Amino acid sequence: MKPIRIATRKSPLALWQANHVAALLERHFPGIRTELVQMTTRGDKMLDAPLAKVGGKGLFVKELEQGMLEGEADIAVHSMKDVPVEFPDGLHLAAILKREDPTDALVSNRFAGLDELPANARIGTSSLRRQCQIKQRFPNAEILQLRGNVNTRLAKLDAGDFDAVILASAGLIRLEMAGRIRERLDPAISLPAIGQGAIGIECRRDDAEINALFGVLHDSDTAVCVRAERAMNARLQGGCQVPIAGFAEKHGERLFMRGLVGAPDGSVIYRSESRDDLDRAEDLGRHIAEDLLAQGADRILAALYPG
Ligand SMILES: NCc1[nH]cc(CCC(=O)O)c1CC(=O)O
Numbered sequence: 001m002k003p004i005r006i007a008t009r010k011s012p013l014a015l016w017q018a019n020h021v022a023a024l025l026e027r028h029f030p031g032i033r034t035e036l037v038q039m040t041t042r043g044d045k046m047l048d049a050p051l052a053k054v055g056g057k058g059l060f061v062k063e064l065e066q067g068m069l070e071g072e073a074d075i076a077v078h079s080m081k082d083v084p085v086e087f088p089d090g091l092h093l094a095a096i097l098k099r100e101d102p103t104d105a106l107v108s109n110r111f112a113g114l115d116e117l118p119a120n121a122r123i124g125t126s127s128l129r130r131q132c133q134i135k136q137r138f139p140n141a142e143i144l145q146l147r148g149n150v151n152t153r154l155a156k157l158d159a160g161d162f163d164a165v166i167l168a169s170a171g172l173i174r175l176e177m178a179g180r181i182r183e184r185l186d187p188a189i190s191l192p193a194i195g196q197g198a199i200g201i202e203c204r205r206d207d208a209e210i211n212a213l214f215g216v217l218h219d220s221d222t223a224v225c226v227r228a229e230r231a232m233n234a235r236l237q238g239g240c241q242v243p244i245a246g247f248a249e250k251h252g253e254r255l256f257m258r259g260l261v262g263a264p265d266g267s268v269i270y271r272s273e274s275r276d277d278l279d280r281a282e283d284l285g286r287h288i289a290e291d292l293l294a295q296g297a298d299r300i301l302a303a304l305y306p307g
Pocket of ligand 1 (some may be wrong): 081167
């Protein structure tokens with residue numbers, strides 16, 4: 001069999017994730033070979049623009065999808081957080097891996113945790129979702145733009161540009177930098193992004209050989225949570241550039257989900273939570289979305305998407 005070509009971005013985290021999938025495939029299917037096809041996405045090129053202004057869905061995945069559609073790669077490995085809810089014709093998710101720690105992490109060289117931060121702390125993040133939740137708790141905090149891959153962001157912190165930065169715990173853990181985490185922020189304080197901590201494997205729908213491989217890597221507990229979260233996002237039309245958070249957890253045979261939509265300045269945050277059966281994951285996500293819209297989230301989202 002020809003090597004399985006894995007499309008990936010070139011950031012250290014993306015390469016870690018692609019190599020992780022390659023190692024899992026080689027472990028489960030002795031004899032299978034893999035090779036990485038490294039690509040640059042529009043999101044990687046526009047590292048200076050504030051993420052909220054760059055816009056466009058699929059900023060970090062489009063080129064990888066194009067590569068698969070053109071036959072240059074067989075699968076793409078993504079952070080589910082970056083994957084739009086709609087797939088291009090011909091592509092779909094083959095598997096979702098078991099979720100890593102889904103929380104946001106506070107990283108600081110000066111302060112031991114969130115409660116130690118001064119009221120006017122300078123906090124680095126380019127995520128409106130993180131910004132609105134931090135601003136609600138610390139109205140006088142100064143939010144400073146922080147783009148680039150995980151290593152770049154830590155270098156900017158170490159250069160003294162910020163009192164603290166907020167990153168996904170999962171990225172730090174995967175890159176063996178968990179020691180830099182000062183506090184894993186409780187979801188009640190910083191509700192994670194849809195899909196945060198989960199890795200997805202995308203491939204061509206009609207590629208039977210490839211599709212057959214991924215059942216063993218699929219984690220159905222993670223998938224049911226991510227399905228609920230993505231159903232919420234589908235209803236809200238959210239991308240990674242809007243202040244939307246959604247996080248589902250499996251408690252026994254039930255799902256518990258929380259969602260929020262906030263104004264970027266933290267002046268108002270609409271929150272919703274609910275429970276439902278596992279086989280109603282998508283209804284649960286849509287229900288949370290409807291509840292948020294009914295509270296007033298539609299006005300926040302309309303202001304962010306003119307037209
Ligand atoms: N926005 C980029 C991005 N996409 C996924 C992760 C982290 C890994 C994950 O969520 O699985 C990150 C970095 C971050 O938010 O700090």
